[in-house]
Amino acid sequence: MVEVDRSRFPAEAQIVTRGVSKQFPNGVQALFDVSVDVRPGEFLAVIGPSGAGKSTFLRCINGLVRPSAGTIAFEGQEISRAKGAAVRRARRQMGMIFQQFNLVKRTSVLQNVLCGRLGYLHGWRAVVPVFKQSDVELALAALERVGIADKAYVRADSLSGGQQQRVAIARALAQQPRLMLADEPVASLDPETSITVLDDLRRINREQGITTIVNLHQLDFAREYADRVIGFKQGRLVFDGRPSEVDRDVYERVYR
Amino acid sequence: MSESTDKAATGDGIAVRAPAAPPPVLAPPSAHNGPPLQSFEGGVLTTTFARPRGGSSAPRQPLATGGVVLVAQALVPGLGYALLRRPLRGAVTLVMFTILILALYWQFPKDAWQPGVAWFWFGLIAGAVWLNLLYRTARELPLLAAGDGSDAATLMRLRRGQRQGFVRSLCGLNLLAIALVVFGLNRLAIDSEVDFALFTRQSNLQSAQKLASGLLHPKWSIAWSTIHHYAWITLEMAILGTAGGALVAAPFSFLAARNLMGRHPVTQPVYYVMRFLFSCIRAIPTLIWGLMAISFTLGHFPGVIALSIFSFGLLAKLYSEAIEAIDWGQIEAVTAAGANPLQVVLFAVVPQVIPYFISSTLYSLEVNVHSSVVLGLIGAGGLGLVINEYIGAFAWSQTSMVLIITIVMTLAIDYGSAFIRSRVV
Numbered sequence: 001m002v003e004v005d006r007s008r009f010p011a012e013a014q015i016v017t018r019g020v021s022k023q024f025p026n027g028v029q030a031l032f033d034v035s036v037d038v039r040p041g042e043f044l045a046v047i048g049p050s051g052a053g054k055s056t057f058l059r060c061i062n063g064l065v066r067p068s069a070g071t072i073a074f075e076g077q078e079i080s081r082a083k084g085a086a087v088r089r090a091r092r093q094m095g096m097i098f099q100q101f102n103l104v105k106r107t108s109v110l111q112n113v114l115c116g117r118l119g120y121l122h123g124w125r126a127v128v129p130v131f132k133q134s135d136v137e138l139a140l141a142a143l144e145r146v147g148i149a150d151k152a153y154v155r156a157d158s159l160s161g162g163q164q165q166r167v168a169i170a171r172a173l174a175q176q177p178r179l180m181l182a183d184e185p186v187a188s189l190d191p192e193t194s195i196t197v198l199d200d201l202r203r204i205n206r207e208q209g210i211t212t213i214v215n216l217h218q219l220d221f222a223r224e225y226a227d228r229v230i231g232f233k234q235g236r237l238v239f240d241g242r243p244s245e246v247d248r249d250v251y252e253r254v255y256r
Numbered sequence: 257m258s259e260s261t262d263k264a265a266t267g268d269g270i271a272v273r274a275p276a277a278p279p280p281v282l283a284p285p286s287a288h289n290g291p292p293l294q295s296f297e298g299g300v301l302t303t304t305f306a307r308p309r310g311g312s313s314a315p316r317q318p319l320a321t322g323g324v325v326l327v328a329q330a331l332v333p334g335l336g337y338a339l340l341r342r343p344l345r346g347a348v349t350l351v352m353f354t355i356l357i358l359a360l361y362w363q364f365p366k367d368a369w370q371p372g373v374a375w376f377w378f379g380l381i382a383g384a385v386w387l388n389l390l391y392r393t394a395r396e397l398p399l400l401a402a403g404d405g406s407d408a409a410t411l412m413r414l415r416r417g418q419r420q421g422f423v424r425s426l427c428g429l430n431l432l433a434i435a436l437v438v439f440g441l442n443r444l445a446i447d448s449e450v451d452f453a454l455f456t457r458q459s460n461l462q463s464a465q466k467l468a469s470g471l472l473h474p475k476w477s478i479a480w481s482t483i484h485h486y487a488w489i490t491l492e493m494a495i496l497g498t499a500g501g502a503l504v505a506a507p508f509s510f511l512a513a514r515n516l517m518g519r520h521p522v523t524q525p526v527y528y529v530m531r532f533l534f535s536c537i538r539a540i541p542t543l544i545w546g547l548m549a550i551s552f553t554l555g556h557f558p559g560v561i562a563l564s565i566f567s568f569g570l571l572a573k574l575y576s577e578a579i580e581a582i583d584w585g586q587i588e589a590v591t592a593a594g595a596n597p598l599q600v601v602l603f604a605v606v607p608q609v610i611p612y613f614i615s616s617t618l619y620s621l622e623v624n625v626h627s628s629v630v631l632g633l634i635g636a637g638g639l640g641l642v643i644n645e646y647i648g649a650f651a652w653s654q655t656s657m658v659l660i661i662t663i664v665m666t667l668a669i670d671y672g673s674a675f676i677r678s679r680v681v
Contacts, residue, residue, distance in 0.1 A: 062592055085596075092594030102589035106607045115603055119594020127598055168589070175593055 013037035014179065014211050015061060020070035020080070022056050022235075030056040031067070032235040040178075041209045043202060045216050045226035045243070049255050052232040054215040058181045061213070062094045063087045074179070092119025095172025095210075099184040101164040105157035109148070109167050112156050113139040116174030135174075142173035146200055162193035169200055180204065182214040186221070194218075198225050219246060317341070318401045322394075325401075329393045333386070333432075336393050340400045349389070352432050357382060359439040363446070381435065388431035395428060470652020474660055483642065483661050490638035491665065493556055493631070494624040497563025502617045505568045509575030510601060516579065530572070537569030542627040543634065550635050559636030563627060567620045574619070578612035579605060611680040618673035625669050629662060 015038040022031040030053045038044055046054045059065035060072055063079055072080040079090045095116070103112050117135045118126070125132070131139075143149040146166040151159060156167060165185060172180055182201060186194035198214075202225050205212040216222045222229050223243040231239030231254035239250050320328070320339040329336025333353040337346035360381060364374040399414045454460060510516060512530035517523040545565045549558030582605060590604040632640020639662055646655040 064588060064592060088594045088596060090594075091592060094592070096589065096592040098585060098589060100585050102583075102585035104586050104590070104604055104607050105583075106611070115590050115595070116593050118590065118596075118599045118603060121599075126596070127602055129603070171589070171593065181592075 012039060014040045014075055016073045018071050020060060020067045020072060022060060022065060023068045030235050034237050036230060036237065038211060040211055042211055043205045043225060043227045044213045045222035045229045046213060046232065047216055047219060047222050047229060047254060048232035053235040054232055055183050058183050058213060058215060062091050062096060062181060088119055092175055093177055094179040094181055095175050095177035096181040097168040097172055097185050099187045101168045103156040103164055103167055107156060108153050109156050110139055110152040112167055113142055113170045113174050116171040139174045142170040145173060146170050161189050162197060165189065165197050166200060177210060180210050180212040184215045184217065187217055219251065222246060322397050325397060326390060326394060330390055333389055352436055356385060356432065356436050359443055362443055363439060385431050385435050391427055467652050471656040473653050474656035475653040478654055478657055479661060483658055486639050486642050487661050487665055489556060490628045490632065493559045493563060493628040493638060494621060496560045498567050498617060498621045498624050500564030501567025501571050501620065505571035505575055509572045509579060512572060512576040513579035534569045534572045537565060542566040543630055546631045546634055546636060554635045556637050559628060559631045562631060563624050567624060571616055571620050574616035575613055578609045582608045614680050615677040618677055622670055622673055625666055
């Protein structure tokens with residue numbers, strides 16, 4: 001495993017969050033004053049109990065959730081205040097996968113992967129479900145990478161959970177992203193499938209140098225796969241360190 | 257007021273204990289108002305449920321003893337309940353009793369009061385209800401009086417002591433509520449001039465005989481010579497009307513979906529305006545739309561217009577409800593890929609709702625086949641027109657044939673669309 005440089009310089013960080021807080025309209029304070037730097041190529045695991053703000057943190061990074069205070073910069077561009085087209089330009093560089101896969105179930109696997117190209121389409125092409133040959137090739141290559149190219153013309157909801165999650169990864173890869181966000185990607189999968197999905201994510205992280213942020217429930221997975229682990233508790237950052245530092249003590253600090 | 261809710265509400269925060277914990281104990285007077293609390297003391301798990309809403313912290317003590325309560329109940333129905341600290345139940349009883357008295361008074365024509373016959377029945381019924389109320393109050397008295405501050409065992413003993421015999425149970429029925437329903441319905445029947453003699457009058461019996469024998473001997477020959485032409489017109493109007501309504505409703509329904517429109521201060525008013533518009537359109541029956549359309553010109557086209565307008569209101573509502581039921585995760589995923597709002601609708605919403613759109617449209621077609629028959633009566637042509645003419649001429653054999661065709665056509669559409677719907681959804 002590549003030894004990670006622990007010296008942290010925001011200048012070379014890919015994602016810089018400063019004092020990010022989020023209070024939802026219903027009064028729930030999901031994040032409180034979170035400042036984290038993520039360097040390019042890092043495999044970052046986010047741990048914490050349910051409701052600790054892990055998902056909100058991820059959604060703040062790609063603008064699905066707008067922080068109520070603080071700033072988030074992605075590759076030097078502030079996206080926490082950006083609007084419309086600017087947010088979409090930033091988003092198309094960030095792939096996201098979800099616990100529930102969130103595939104468009106009634107369409108084909110290929111159509112789902114092609115959704116990853118939507119952010120790059122302009123003019124009439126943007127609203128017509130006919131994709132360029134180059135986009136289709138890109139999508140098929142993405143499916144090839146996760147090993148299910150043979151399922152391209154199958155309906156998405158006829159696949160097993162693990163296969164669906166790999167389609168979701170392929171959809172993210174089709175975006176040719178520089179950042180991969182994974183919101184509890186293995187929480188709905190059995191241990192065997194979880195390992196293959198996380199293996200896929202780490203392989204993509206290593207081979208293409210795509211920064212990867214993964215929310216995880218299982219501490220052993222975090223220890224095994226991540227270069228760095230951060231822990232949330234009640235919306236606050238309570239741990240930031242190497243996987244090897246995650247021990248009984250850290251567990252107590254994050255989960256109790 | 258049902259008895260069960262009232263009894264459930266007597267507890268002052270009821271404690272449920274794990275097995276082998278004799279005897280069941282009520283929560284201490286400091287019962288709370290929040291969610292269930294659990295405590296684990298002395299190896300016994302105790303769950304304390306919140307006190308019923310609106311309850312005060314002190315147990316409800318009756319304001320009077322049994323005899324006084326009964327006398328009060330006899331003088332003013334419901335006052336007894338008030339003395340037992342059940343003011344709502346008392347008020348409901350009083351209101352129901354008052355309505356019953358008025359309903360009884362209205363049962364009889366004005367002049368019927370003179371001979372005293374009406375007074376006799378009035379007194380009999382009102383008296384029976386009154387006695388029944390007193391009986392039930394007396395029966396419930398120990399339970400209602402003891403209710404608060406008693407433990408579960410006492411409540412069970414009192415409750416068990418009441419269940420005895422068929423006649424007593426019968427007397428324990430809420431005669432007030434029963435009488436209110438019976439005489440209320442009777443009052444409605446009087447208003448709508450229900451006349452059972454209609455079925456026994458000699459001339460009517462003969463007409464009914466002719467009607468029945470006509471209907472039982474349909475004139476098959478006209479099915480292919482005439483009726484199929486009108487049936488086809490009815491079907492055409494229904495299909496065109498549905499198609500017109502569906503085409504306009506599809507784009508508008510997205511503007512009336514709360515999950516798409518309700519999140520932004522600019523689009524939210526659009527949502528409310530659209531919802532209101534659709535409700536208005538649906539509030540006006542197809543027949544009224546038809547009468548308005550036909551005021552321009554007679555014929556099939558105004559029928560199509562009327563069906564289109566009503567189907568628009570119906571389908572826009574059904575479509576937007578289908579949109580509101582979609583899986584938001586798919587939208588989130590496509591949004592996260594950098595898609596713009598229009599792309600999100602096209603690539604994440606439309607694939608999800610299309611089967612429901614098809615299903616709703618077929619349902620609307622079923623409704624429109626029925627409606628277009630009715631529109632025939634007011635001049636839009638089709639089966640309604642011929643039915644009207646045959647009935648006007650008392651030509652029951654011919655009417656029978658038209659009805660058979662209508663039934664067959666409707667059944668075919670209903671079963672056909674049910675089959676397709678079961679395949680697409």
